[in-house]
Structures are given as C-alpha cells and as structure tokens.
Amino acid sequence: MKTLYPNTIKLLSGFLLAAALQSCVKQSGSWRNDQIPGGKRDDFHKLNEQLLHDLKSNNTDDISNLESKDMLDDRSNLRRIEIVGNTAKTADYELYDEFYVINRHRTSDTVENTSAGINSYRLIYNGIEHEMYFALFLPKDKNLPNQEMVTAMYAKYNYGWKLASLNSNTYKINGKTAPELYTVARQKFDKTQYADARLAAELSLQCNAPNDYWQYTHDADAGKIFQEAAEATATHYRFPLTIDDVASQPKIFRIGNQKNSHGWFPVVYYTTKVSIADTNAVKAENMKIRKVINKLLPGIDADKDYMFYSACSKLPLGAGRVDHFDMTVKLR
Structure with a gap:
C-alpha cells in the first residue's frame, strides 16, 4: 500500500513554539501516556501548558503561533477557539489522556483507550500528517456534575508541530458519561418508567461525542432506547x-x-x-x-x-x- 506523506507545505516564518520537537520513533504505531518517549512527551506538555494558558487568558496572538497554516486560513476557527477558550475559563483543566501516533497512510486511523471499562473509547481520525499528537483535557475537579472535554490535535508539519484542530464538547452530565446515562435509561425502561427513561437517554445523546473523533468502544445505542422510550411514553401517557x-x-x-x-x-x-x-x-x-x-x-x-x-x-x-x-x- 502506498505511503502518502510528501513534505509539500512551504515553511512559515516567525516564532514557532514547537520547532524543538524532533521525532525519535520511526516505525508506525501509537503510544499512549507514559508509553510516549520521555523527551518528546515533555515537549508536548510544554505545548499543552502554553495552549491552556493562552486559552484562559484569551491570548489570540499567541494561540495563532500554535496554529497550523490550515487552521489560520480557516476563519471559522476563530469562533471555535473563542468557544474552547470560554470552556477553559470555567474550570482548571488537566491532561486526561494523550496519544502520540506515527501514521502509515492518510486514510482513517484509530487509537484507543481500552482500560476505562464501560467508558473505554477510540479516536477515529484522518492521518493528515505522518506524525500526530492528541491531548484530551478534563476539569481537575472530578466532582463537577457537568464536565466539558477540551481536545487538541497536533500534527508535525514541515514547519514544526502545530495545532491541526481544537474543540470542546460535553463529557459528563450529572456526573455521568454517555454510557453510564445509557445504562440508567435502560434500567428505567426495564422498570416501565418510560418518560424518565426517555429523559435519561436524551442526556446520554447530549454527551455521546466529547470530541470530533470520539467513539465509545461499547457503543450503546442511546438513539434506539430514546426512540423506544419516546414511543412507549406516547403510547402509555397520551x-x-x-x-x-x-x-x-x-x-x-x-x-x-x-x-x-x-x-x-x-x-x-x-x-x-x-x-x-x-x-x-x-x-x-x-x-x-x-x-x-x-x-x-x-x-x-x-x-x-x-x-x-x-x-x-x-x-x-x-x-x-x-x-x-x-x-x-x-x-x-
């Protein structure tokens, strides 16, 4: 199968925070958390610290220094960064999970965390560059009932490591993730508490995708239980x-x-x-x-x-x- 990673993007001028990052792993694969080579991981963490600081302080100029050319060219990212910045100001955020990947092709690829039980998940993404890094952030206060996840995807361009995308979305509602809320909805439905089951399934759907690449491994069909509960509610309560x-x-x-x-x-x-x-x-x-x-x-x-x-x-x-x-x- 043909590898599709020619270095064709022109160098950008100016200060590049990520220029010091150099690849020390050559074979294709993925490395999670402490599997990531130490020096490289330290450099990624410096990028993350700078990003969170700039988001909380609304420092758009410094955030621009972290962005890839494609992100800078897409003006819609200005609004997205503003939204993520507002999210970052609501709580103190810390790194929840991270992945360093060396892609083989530009086609869809997957990394996953299989150690989180019912909340195990995979990230399905396009390999836009040969080397990429994903950083997933959650609030430090685990007791917050409603939690937003901030996700930064970096890629190594021929002008250095840069943000390829940045987004935030709901991870927990009422202290529960989507699979946990789905479980509640199913239990309610089995007890014939149809209206309440519908409401729980609705909440599960609201936090089913904490970022643009996320898919829960145990892909509970919250949409199906929502439909079943909605139909049962309409039938029983009229x-x-x-x-x-x-x-x-x-x-x-x-x-x-x-x-x-x-x-x-x-x-x-x-x-x-x-x-x-x-x-x-x-x-x-x-x-x-x-x-x-x-x-x-x-x-x-x-x-x-x-x-x-x-x-x-x-x-x-x-x-x-x-x-x-x-x-x-x-x-x-």
Whole structure:
C-alpha cells in the first residue's frame, strides 16, 4: 500500500513554539501516556501548558503561533477557539489522556483507550500528517456534575508541530458519561418508567461525542432506547395528560430536560386554568401536582436533586407568546 506523506507545505516564518520537537520513533504505531518517549512527551506538555494558558487568558496572538497554516486560513476557527477558550475559563483543566501516533497512510486511523471499562473509547481520525499528537483535557475537579472535554490535535508539519484542530464538547452530565446515562435509561425502561427513561437517554445523546473523533468502544445505542422510550411514553401517557388527582385538572403537554448550575433535571410543562398573574395560586396548585407527579410519570422525581415546572396559560402554538410561570423545586 502506498505511503502518502510528501513534505509539500512551504515553511512559515516567525516564532514557532514547537520547532524543538524532533521525532525519535520511526516505525508506525501509537503510544499512549507514559508509553510516549520521555523527551518528546515533555515537549508536548510544554505545548499543552502554553495552549491552556493562552486559552484562559484569551491570548489570540499567541494561540495563532500554535496554529497550523490550515487552521489560520480557516476563519471559522476563530469562533471555535473563542468557544474552547470560554470552556477553559470555567474550570482548571488537566491532561486526561494523550496519544502520540506515527501514521502509515492518510486514510482513517484509530487509537484507543481500552482500560476505562464501560467508558473505554477510540479516536477515529484522518492521518493528515505522518506524525500526530492528541491531548484530551478534563476539569481537575472530578466532582463537577457537568464536565466539558477540551481536545487538541497536533500534527508535525514541515514547519514544526502545530495545532491541526481544537474543540470542546460535553463529557459528563450529572456526573455521568454517555454510557453510564445509557445504562440508567435502560434500567428505567426495564422498570416501565418510560418518560424518565426517555429523559435519561436524551442526556446520554447530549454527551455521546466529547470530541470530533470520539467513539465509545461499547457503543450503546442511546438513539434506539430514546426512540423506544419516546414511543412507549406516547403510547402509555397520551399527551396532553390530564392530572385528574388535582381538582383544577391541569394538563401536562410536554416534558424535557433543563439545566441549572447543579446539572440537568426534568422540566414539566403544563397548562393551568389558574390565572398566571396570581402566582400564589399557581404555586399552591403546583404543590398538589408535585404530590402526584410520580404516579403520573413513574420515576421522574426519583433520585433527582431538582425538578422544574412551567405553568402556562394555554397550549403554546406557533411562535406566539404564552403567559407562563416557572418554578424550581429542590428535591434533596
């Protein structure tokens, strides 16, 4: 099979932070974490430290010195770097996993971490240059319920080691990864808690790809359980769902997930005959709804820290504004 790595890119002028990195491994393959040759790994870590520092300080000029020519030419990367920078400012980040690879061809290649149990994963990528390096960062505080992963992909061009791509995406929601949330959804479904299973599967889908190359090894089909739970919810509950145990008979027309600083939790939207302007009356009715919500939608308030409710004056249709009153309930 033909190797496709001619050095055809012209040298760029200016200060190159990564110029000191020199390859000391010649055969094709991949090396993870402490398998990476020591001196080379130290140099990669210097690049990473500089990148994180520049992201947190919003130093776009210095970040530009780290970027490849292709990244610099693609103006859409300006917005992406801004987004990653905003993510980097939300927490102190540290290296979670790293891979140094020597590619054989430019076709799709794979590296993987098989030691993380249910959270084992692979990175599937195009070998844009002969030598590449992946750095995956997560917050140092492992107790953060919602965690974003920052991923930097470097490549060795003929003008030195440079960033080939940079992105961030959700890794954990409510302290759980996508496979862990999928497991919760499956358990809920098996208990016939269909609405809550649908919400858990929805969260699993939200964090199923922490970066552009990521694929979980145990590729649980969250999309399938979401569809199954959604269909079962529609069949068993038939929205709008009248709350017969409350005299005013409010009607639930939608459920979903909503975020606050503590995580993502269920939100219940319902129409009410009570005047939205009379907030005390709305709250009183809502207290009655809370007492029966688990009977109507089994499991929806179990093992949750919060729930949200939105009482609406009528069923929202189209883009028209509907009067509503939103409530946050702390469950534990």
